[in-house]
Amino acid sequence: xxxxxxxxxxxxxFLGFRYHGWQKQAKLKSVQGMIDKTMLFILGHEExxxxxxxxxxxxxxxxxxxxELFVNESFETEVLLNRLHKELPSDIRAKSVDxxxxxxxxxxxxxxxxxxxxxxxxxxxxxxxxxLIRDFGELLNIELMQEAAQVFxxxxxxxxxxxxxxxxxxxxxxxxxxxxxxxxxxxxAYSPTEAYVFKVRSKGFLRYQVRLMxxxxxxxxxxxxxxxxxxxxxxxxxxxxxxxxxxxxxxILHKVEFYxx
Numbered sequence: 001x002x003x004x005x006x007x008x009x010x011x012x013x014f015l016g017f018r019y020h021g022w023q024k025q026a027k028l029k030s031v032q033g034m035i036d037k038t039m040l041f042i043l044g045h046e047e048x049x050x051x052x053x054x055x056x057x058x059x060x061x062x063x064x065x066x067x068e069l070f071v072n073e074s075f076e077t078e079v080l081l082n083r084l085h086k087e088l089p090s091d092i093r094a095k096s097v098d099x100x101x102x103x104x105x106x107x108x109x110x111x112x113x114x115x116x117x118x119x120x121x122x123x124x125x126x127x128x129x130x131x132l133i134r135d136f137g138e139l140l141n142i143e144l145m146q147e148a149a150q151v152f153x154x155x156x157x158x159x160x161x162x163x164x165x166x167x168x169x170x171x172x173x174x175x176x177x178x179x180x181x182x183x184x185x186x187x188x189a190y191s192p193t194e195a196y197v198f199k200v201r202s203k204g205f206l207r208y209q210v211r212l213m214x215x216x217x218x219x220x221x222x223x224x225x226x227x228x229x230x231x232x233x234x235x236x237x238x239x240x241x242x243x244x245x246x247x248x249x250x251x252i253l254h255k256v257e258f259y260x261x
Contacts, residue, residue: 022056035050038088057248112256114200115200115205119195125192128190158173198217200213
C-alpha cells in the first residue's frame with residue numbers, strides 16, 4: 001500500500017537572491033524551506049513531503065522549477081494553486097498544479113533542463129542588476145566567446161567541469177544547445193547596454209557544471225584561454241578542475257521538461 005494518497009506536480013518560479021538554493025538546510029533560508037513552511041500553514045499539519053526536480057546553488061533563480069507534493073488529502077488543482085498564490089512570499093510564485101500518479105518520478109522522469117546565464121561586458125553595471133545579471137568588470141571578447149560556446153555542443157566528458165564527484169558519477173553529458181546571445185529580456189533604465197545570455201540545454205548537469213562552463217567561456221573572453229585550451233579541457237578530462245567558477249547570481253533555470261507524467 002502506498003504511503004501517500006495523492007501526488008501533485010507543482011511548477012514554480014522564483015528569485016533566488018535571498019535563498020541558499022532549493023534544498024532545505026538547517027539554519028539557512030531555502031526555497032524548499034519556504035515551500036514547506038507555506039504548505040504547513042495551508043494544511044495545518046506536517047503529514048506531507050516535497051521533493052524537487054533537482055538542486056540549485058545559493059542565489060540561483062528559476063523561470064521554471066518543479067517539485068512533487070506527497071500528501072494524504074485531495075485538492076482541486078485550481079484551489080491549491082490559488083492558496084499557493086495567496087500564501088507564498090513575493091519572490092516565489094506557483095505557476096501550475098497537476099495531479100500525477102504514484103509511478104511518476106520527478107528526478108528520473110526529467111527529460112531536459114535548460115539554463116540561462118546573464119552577464120555584462122564593459123562598464124561596471126548598476127547595483128540593481130546584481131540579482132540577475134553578473135558584472136564581470138571588464139570588456140570581454142563576445143564574438144570569441146560565441147565561437148567557444150559551440151565547442152560544448154555534442155557529447156563530452158565533463159569531469160573537469162564538476163566538484164566533488166562520487167565513484168558513481170557519470171561524467172559524459174550531451175549538450176543539445178550552447179549559444180551566447182544579446183540580452184533582450186532584462187532591459188530597463190538600469191540594465192547594462194552590453195549584456196548577454198549564455199543558453200545551455202541537456203538532460204542533466206553535474207554539480208557546478210554550468211557555472212564552470214561559463215567560467216571557461218569568460219576566460220576565453222578575457223584572453224586567458226584560447227579556443228584550443230577550451231577544447232583540451234574536454235579531450236584531456238583527467239586534468240585539473242576548470243579553475244574559474246562563475247558566480248551563481250547570474251544563473252537561471254529556464255525550463256524543465258518531463259516525460260509525460
